[in-house]
Amino acid sequence: MNERRAVVQTTACALLLAGCAGMSTTEQRTLSGAAIGTGVGAAVGAATGDWGWAAGGAAIGAAGGYLYDQQKQKEQRAYQQGVQTGKSQAQKK
Structure with missing residues (x-):
């Protein structure tokens, strides 16, 4: 029975992730984190017998x-700002 549940859950996750094509990067990364967290939480839950770990893992993920x-977006903005500064300094020379 547990194998069947695992197959169903894995298939459901695969189908959910397949629908990520039209999502923003924020949505994709948040969903990916939740999926990874759920997987880790489910593994811990399977070992301990307490399935609440899956929900906690999803939230933390x-x-x-x-x-x-958010960190990646901040880095991208800083990079773009540096590029623009470099271009303006090159044009002044």
């Missing part, structure tokens, strides 16, 4: 994915 995305 989603938060981690969102924070990772």
Whole structure:
């Protein structure tokens, strides 16, 4: 029975991730974090017998994915600002 449940859950996750094509990077990274967190939480839940770990893992993973995305966006803005500064300095010479 547990194998059947695992197959169903894995298939459901695969179908959900297949629908990510039209999502923003923030949505994709948040969902990916939640999926990874759910997987880790489910593994811990299987070992301990407490399936609440899956929900906790999903929440922590989603938060981690969102924070990772925000950091990447901040880095991208800083890079673009540096490029623009470099271009303006090159034009002054």
